[in-house]
Amino acid sequence: MIKVRVHDRWPPGHIRTPAYIRGKVGCVERNLGPFNNPEQNAYRLDPDQHDLVRVRFTMDELWGTDAEHPTDTIEVEVYSHWLEKV
Amino acid sequence: MPHDHLSPSGHPYRADDDTPLTYWQTMEIAVRELLIEKGHLSAVEIQHQIDAMDARSPANGAKVVAKSWVDPEFKAALLKDAGSACRSLGFDIGPMHLIAVENTDDIHNVIVCTLCSCYPRNLLGLPPDWYKSREYRSRTVKEPRKVLGEFGLEVAPNIEVRVHDSTADMRYIVLPNRPPDTESLPEEELAKLVTRDSMIGVGLPKHLSELNA
Structure with missing residues (x-):
């Protein structure tokens, strides 16, 4: 599986990248293809298209020693402009 | 008079909601x-x-799940593209993008939307109030086993809990495991075993003994 890191960015506005995954590393579960960028769509700007990617994180990666069960997982849809390959 | 605020049934009167519009x-x-x-x-x-x-209700989703239990080809199509598979059964689910996630012997799936309250309304109807609560939304990604335990569902430590945070354009439905001893049950009866909560992942389908309960 391809490893990716979510950008640790905190811009203002309508962002659909949850705070708890920013800066975290996960694996690509599947690529869903291009979707309108909600950060522009929300303000009725002509939206760019970005691939929407389902990324799988371990609880260990997200919560560290606070993890309830470190090997459990969370899958989140992330727009590709928030991701970089590791 | 201590009972002034109680109705004849013994319950408090509900406050009128004739407040100004927001x-x-x-x-x-x-x-x-x-x-x-x-x-x-x-x-x-x-x-x-x-x-x-x-008019949309979890009964629609239950038909989809039951069909996936009896028809391997349909199940394969559902896991590949749940939206198209549901449309092929005649459900009008609008433009919804749907993903079906399958429970197995090793994985238990549960759905949440941490950012708002995204829910596959076009297939399951209106979401339960708790699904939209801040508590469910924040805790399910942090301590899902504890949350599931509060719903009465204990997931064994050797089974992976997989949380799906419905943050963007997709909606999700869980395909729960088929209950034991239901091999001879027809599809329509199987559908009666599929609960709303089992399709969100906070519950399991009913057992055969609960079929008419």
């Missing part, structure tokens, strides 16, 4: 009236849409 309620009425005045929509069309939304 900003957003006023906005909704204004937009709706403008759309009608300008001829974009009629009041009847709006009522029909409300009726259509109210």
Whole structure:
């Protein structure tokens, strides 16, 4: 599986990248293809298209020693402009 | 008089809700009236849409799950593209993008939307209130086993809990495991075992013994 890191960015506005995954590393579960960028769509700007990617994180990666069960997982849809390959 | 505030049934009277409209309620009425005045929509069309939304129920999702239990080809199509598979069964799910996630002997799936309250309404109807609560939304990604335990579902430590945070364009439905001893049950009866909560992942389907309970 391809490893990716979510950008640790905190811009203002309508962002659909949850705070708890920013800066975290996960694996690509599947690529869903291009979707309108909600950060522009929300303000009725002509939206760019970005691939929407389902990324799988371990609880260990997200919560560290606070993890309830470190090997459990969370899958989140992330727009590709928030991701970089590791 | 200590009982003044109780109804004859012994329960407190519910407070009347005849308070002034909020900003957003006023906005909704204004937009709706403008759309009608300008001829974009009629009041009847709006009522029909409300009726259509109210008519959707978890029974639709239950039919999809039951079909996946008896028809391996359908199940494969559902896991590949759940939206198209549901449309092929005749469900009008609108433009919804749907993903079906399958429970197995090793994985238990549960759905949440941490950012708002995204829910596959077009297939399961309106979400339960708890699904929209801040508590469910924040805790399910942090301590899902504890949350599931509060729903009465203990997941064994050797089974992976997989949380799906419905943050963007997709909606999700869990395909729960088929209950034991149901090999001879017809599809329509199987559908009766599929609960709303089992399709969100906070519960399991009913057992055969609960079929008529």
